[in-house]
Amino acid sequence: MLFMDIMTWEPKDNEEMDKRYRSWEYPKGYNVISEWLDISSCRFFIVYELDNEEAYARATFPWKDISKLETIPIMTPEKAIEIGLKMEAEMAKA
Template sequence: MLFMDIMTWDKKDDMELGKRYEEWKYPKGYNVIAEWSDLSSCRVFVVYELENAEAYMAATCPWRDIIKCETIPVMETQKAMEFFAKLV
């Protein structure tokens, strides 16, 4: 299943976030499909597939002190439309 995280932080944490990100490696089981930075604010978007809940925890827990993470289950729009068509 695919998920999208919207991660936001306070501008005062920019330097700390940058320092940590230089060393960051996503954990096994957290398979990143795409990652984008919002150039107008302190926000990043990550689309990924998870192998298990432990991978999610390993990816998000180290950032809890400086990042707010909103996790959203997502599906490609065409696939979602096909799925909804079968329901009606």
């Protein structure tokens, strides 16, 4: 399943965030699809797939002291349509 994290932090923490990110390695099981930095503010976006809950914990716990993390389950519009059509067909049979 796909997830997107939005990480935000205070401007005073820019230097520390940069320092940590430069040495950061995502844990095994946390498979990054893409990353973006909001160049107009203190936000970072990550789209990824997870193998398990431990990978999520290992990727997020080290940042809790300096940032706020919002995790959102996501899917492509095509996948949402596919699932919606499947559900409609199942409900029509019931």
